[in-house]
Amino acid sequence: MNGSDVCKTCELTARRRLGKAPLWDSIYQTNFWDVAHAFNTSLPGWLVLVLQRHIETLDELTDQEAVELGSLIRRVSLSLKTVVGCVKTYVIQFAEHEDHPHVHFHIVPRMANQPADRQSTQVFAYLGVSQEESVSEDQMNEIGERIREHLQSTE
Secondary structure, three states, X not given: OOOOOOOHHHHHXXXXXXXXXXXXXXXXXXXXXEEXXXXXXXXXXXXXXXXXXXXXXXXXXXXXXXXHHHHHHHHHHHHHHHHHOOOEEEEEOOOOOOOOOOOEEEEEEEOOOOOHHHOHHXXXXXXXXXXXXXXXXXXXXXXXXXXXXXHHHOX
């Protein structure tokens, strides 16, 4: 944890439970996971799957959380193909940021026309960008609504 022992991911998860999150940060919920759009990216459709309870390592997942995660990764990847037209998705998990040690997975669309210098691990160049470069809240909400509709249609 960071110096203040506050997990920002837990704060965001609590905001979702209270119904105070914007659509893009509360796209879809399962029994154990939340689906949200990353807020500091210039790549439309960069999604995050967040475990609703705080753990910091994958081996702490329950069998039920792990089973649901596997299905959700596939469903979210299919939704991204349908909604943003990506050719595949990257699935990334570190949980190393001092404010976000909470287990979460990045589900990142890999577009057909994505430059070679933004593929594979270099996709992180799309993350942590300035507010001017970030996907707008309106666009995140529009993508979020379409992802939600697609996920609900595949329940």
